[in-house]
Amino acid sequence: MTKPHTTAGTDFIDHGSDTYTFLQDPVVDALVEVVVELGAETWITRRRMLVLERVMASKGLLAPDLIETYTPSPEDEALWRQERDRMLKSVYAALARRPVRGDAAAERAKGANPPKRPPLNATDLTARAKALGPSGV
Amino acid sequence: MVNIDRGSNGRTPRLPSLDLESQQDFVRGFREWMVTEMDSQIRVHSEELAAHAAAPTGAEANGRVDLDKLRAAYDTDPLIASRLRVWITNQRQMWTGLQGQFSQHRDHYREELDRYDELGPGSVELDPDLAIPDYCRHEIHIQPGGYVGNELAGALYHYGTNSFYMGQNDSDEFHIMLARRVARPEDGMVARVVDLGCGIGQLSIALKEQFPDAEVTGIDVAGPMLRYAHKRAVELSLDVRFLQRLAEDTKLETGSVDLATAFILFHEVPTAVAREICAEVFRILRPGGVFDVTDFATGPMRSAEHPFATYRSWADHQYNGERWREEFVSSDFLAILREAGFVAELQPSKMAWVQPNYVARKPD
Incomplete structure (x- = not known):
């Protein structure tokens, strides 16, 4: 494994964008985030299916009744469960986050002795990626 | 190592997975919808609120309504608050997707940057002692x-x-x-x-x-x-x-x-x-x-x-x-x-x- 480059990161000022509250209740903010995430998940899936159907049809492999009557194997089930849980984490992350009253952004925007975070490195990013799961979205 | 070469769009390599590409496509589509469809309503709505905020004297001397007055009218308005909410959500969604996926292939990107640092034409001169303001x-x-x-x-x-x-x-x-x-x-x-x-x-x-x-x-x-x-x-x-x-x-x-x-x-x-x-x-x-x-x-x-x-x-x-x-x-x-x-x-x-x-x- 390569080492992080010496100039690749320095302390930065975290803007705290996960704590913003715009609506009358932080939970309502979270619900809006959930709805937008669901939209993304729906489109990701639909776009993959469009690709899949186009590829299969171009190879002469697609017969719609095969899709309708397919019975998943135990391995399929295990993999799909993992994928479903990844999607749940991604979509509902906002609901699982502890809402913070007040406005972190206002403090950041004032710029008076703002708190700094150490540079993001591959370890932080890896932990985040792990939490997000195989496809990372 | 996973093959993440998926060809390119113009000068830009395609993103390393179909799911991330689709997620970013959604982000882009949502953004377009937000600044066209949503903002067409917001503009009319915000003009009405601004007119009320500036009453009874109308626009300020500089031609714009004072920001404090606008904030008093806009900050608590549900439609404008929703616009801010979905905008920031869209931004965060974009970054979260990119960061998650790129970090999964961190070794690939690190090795690539290390290798290119030494290649030409041209050069990159880094200063590890630079005091970052x-x-x-x-x-x-x-x-x-x-x-x-x-x-x-x-x-x-x-x-x-x-x-x-x-x-x-x-x-x-x-x-x-x-x-x-x-x-x-x-x-x-x-x-x-x-x-x-x-x-x-x-x-x-x-x-x-x-x-x-x-x-x-x-x-x-x-x-x-x-x-x-x-x-x-x-x-x-x-x-x-x-x-x-x-x-x-x-x-x-x-x-x-x-x-x-x-x-x-x-x-x-x-x-x-x-x-x-x-x-x-x-x-x-x-x-x-x-x-x-x-x-x-x-x-x-x-x-x-x-x-x-x-x-x-x-x-x-x-x-x-x-x-x-x-x-x-x-x-x-x-x-x-x-x-x-x-x-x-x-x-x-x-x-x-x-x-x-x-x-x-x-x-x-």
Whole structure:
């Protein structure tokens, strides 16, 4: 494994964008985030299916009744469960986050002795990626 | 190692997975919907609220409704609050997807950057001892880690801004157009070009293509951005020199530069630093040299601004990590250029957006 480059990161000022509250209740903010995430998940899936159907049809492999009557194997089930849980984490992350009253952004925007975070490195990013799961979205 | 080579769109490699590409496609589509469909309603709604906020005296003397009055009317309005909510959600969704996936392939990207650091044409000169000023440590556009605090900042910025450009800049089209239309010295001599706050070097690269015989230098404070800039220049076989330095302290020779550029740099720095940068550019330009700046409208230019645009500018500052935007747009940047000794004027915008073009010439 390569080492992080010496100039690749320095302390930065975290803007705290996960704590913003715009609506009358932080939970309502979270619900809006959930709805937008669901939209993304729906489109990701639909776009993959469009690709899949186009590829299969171009190879002469697609017969719609095969899709309708397919019975998943135990391995399929295990993999799909993992994928479903990844999607749940991604979509509902906002609901699982502890809402913070007040406005972190206002403090950041004032710029008076703002708190700094150490540079993001591959370890932080890896932990985040792990939490997000195989496809990372 | 997983194969993440999925071909390219123009000059930009495709994202490393179909799911991420689809997620970013959603982000882009949602953004387009937000600024067209949603904002068509918001504009009418915000005008009604602004008219009420300004009553009974109407618009303020400067032609705009005072920001405090706008905030009093807008901050608690459910429709405008929803607009801010989905905007920030859209931003966060974009960054979360990119950061998650790029970090999964961190070794690949690290090895790639390490390898390209040593390749030519061109070069990247990093300064591990450079004192990074606090003013540039913010998470600009709420990009995770900002430009200086994330080793993958270059790639994140490149793909993130592709969403801002609505997919119209995959081959640096905007930057190439800016370079083609850049102001030139009256004697036409362009042997040395410096691009300040060059970031991932899209304009620096376009300037090298426009002036192939000139020595082109890109300067930025952020090491991760410069490494990515150099990698792109190498891939395009363009000889560009990238230096990790401060725009207000370039350490370049006095009078050595024919043309200097700064594309959307100045709204990312405090006014005091903006003055220092202008003084530094005046120093390094030769007599007759030109400083071409593209950035937001400032001071008197904002008199005809729509009330929601005024509010959105403030919201960008407040919520989107644009720490210095309000300070910049409240200043008179033409006056700052003139105070530095330039003969400065506004030129029609080079871009489809409405950013003005400030052209500043160092007198002979």
